[in-house]
Amino acid sequence: MHRLVLTAEDNAAIFPMLTELADAYDTIEDPRLIRLAPVLARSLPAHLLEFLEEFRLTEPSALCMISGLRVEEDRLGPTPSHWRDSQFGSPAFEQEVFFLLCASALGDVFGWATQQDGRIMHDVLPIKGHEHYEIGSNSLQHLSWHTEDAFHPCRGDYVSLMCLKNPDAVETTVSCSPDLDWSALDVDALFEPEFTQMPDNSHLPENAAESTGDPTLDRLRARSFRLIQSWNEHPEKRPVLFGDRNDPYMALDPYHMSTDGWPRRHLDAFRALCAEIEDKMRGISLCPGDIVFVDNFRAVHGRKSFTARYDGTDRWLKRLNITRNLRGSRAWRPAPDNRVIY
Numbered sequence: 001m002h003r004l005v006l007t008a009e010d011n012a013a014i015f016p017m018l019t020e021l022a023d024a025y026d027t028i029e030d031p032r033l034i035r036l037a038p039v040l041a042r043s044l045p046a047h048l049l050e051f052l053e054e055f056r057l058t059e060p061s062a063l064c065m066i067s068g069l070r071v072e073e074d075r076l077g078p079t080p081s082h083w084r085d086s087q088f089g090s091p092a093f094e095q096e097v098f099f100l101l102c103a104s105a106l107g108d109v110f111g112w113a114t115q116q117d118g119r120i121m122h123d124v125l126p127i128k129g130h131e132h133y134e135i136g137s138n139s140l141q142h143l144s145w146h147t148e149d150a151f152h153p154c155r156g157d158y159v160s161l162m163c164l165k166n167p168d169a170v171e172t173t174v175s176c177s178p179d180l181d182w183s184a185l186d187v188d189a190l191f192e193p194e195f196t197q198m199p200d201n202s203h204l205p206e207n208a209a210e211s212t213g214d215p216t217l218d219r220l221r222a223r224s225f226r227l228i229q230s231w232n233e234h235p236e237k238r239p240v241l242f243g244d245r246n247d248p249y250m251a252l253d254p255y256h257m258s259t260d261g262w263p264r265r266h267l268d269a270f271r272a273l274c275a276e277i278e279d280k281m282r283g284i285s286l287c288p289g290d291i292v293f294v295d296n297f298r299a300v301h302g303r304k305s306f307t308a309r310y311d312g313t314d315r316w317l318k319r320l321n322i323t324r325n326l327r328g329s330r331a332w333r334p335a336p337d338n339r340v341i342y
């Protein structure tokens with residue numbers, strides 16, 4: 001793992017800027033703050049920027065972890081019971097700003113109209129009623145491993161998590177392409193467009209607000225939900241591997257794949273890949289102040305099961321999706337500087 005531990009001096013150097021920004025804005029979702037983030041990121045300590053750039057460019061590992069960011073746990077207050085409205089009056093605004101700046105050094109942060117009401121910074125926390133449902137807010141059921149937003153051509157290059165609370169040390173699970181024994185797998189078959197991927201539940205209308213409050217955005221979002229539905233009904237055939245055949249990139253979410261109609265060779269190749277991924281799966285328990293950038297091309301991830309408490313002391317992470325090619329999704333966004341994919 002590519003890892004950096006922030007020292008007390010690093011924290012002392014960073015926090016004045018974080019505090020100033022947290023005072024100047026009301027929410028991390030303010031488009032002015034998000035737009036300025038890549039510029040503000042240039043004021044982060046040089047060794048941190050070099051560390052992130054090395055991860056981005058040379059791919060030394062599929063995981064990049066920054067630890068040691070100061071989190072005053074007694075000042076966080078209760079874990080929200082839902083992600084809705086958690087962006088206002090955040091007790092972790094300074095940490096959110098740091099997370100946003102680091103993410104903006106790796107690429108452009110973006111959101112989905114169909115997920116968490118189009119917000120850029122998501123919450124990952126257990127939600128009552130979701131215990132046995134396949135979604136990030138489940139708990140008694142483990143979250144099956146996946147490429148983040150595997151179904152979508154505009155999925156992020158990185159999915160990143162910042163831990164605020166994890167009292168039961170619940171493990172995030174990861175399996176990384178550099179750890180897999182590719183020589184034993186039918187890589188050529190996995191590069192062929194013979195596999196079908198469906199959208200995951202977090203993009204369904206049943207997990208969204210009735211309205212965004214803006215009729216134009218509602219129309220765009222409705223079109224987006226229709227597209228998701230059509231992909232559910234008629235998934236397109238595509239490869240699960242791409243890039244370099246000697247060091248492949250991956251895109252798969254087996255929980256949302258139906259193997260109906262796949263050729264025998266491709267089905268066998270897929271099953272062997274899944275078995276190898278599972279064989280190399282490991283757990284990472286995030287601590288408050290840990291930030292992990294998961295290379296969404298080179299690692300799949302999930303989460304172990306746990307018992308939610310629903311008393312304000314639950315596990316609580318923040319999540320950002322990052323792309324290195326915002327223009328790649330231009331057809332899906334209403335304006336060049338709009339970061340929400342419809």
Ligand SMILES: NC(=[NH2+])NCCC[C@H](N)C(=O)O
Nearest residue numbers: 135136144146200202253255
């Ligand atoms: N196997 C899966 N893809 N499960 C759903 C993944 C979690 C989803 N990204 C969410 O925000 O809730």
Ligand SMILES: O=C(O)CCC(=O)C(=O)O
Nearest residue numbers: 124136171172301302303
């Ligand atoms: O809770 C975790 O550690 C991972 C969450 C996740 O993968 C997701 O919400 O998509």
Ligand SMILES: [Fe+2]
Nearest residue numbers: 146148159301
């Ligand atoms: Fe995920």
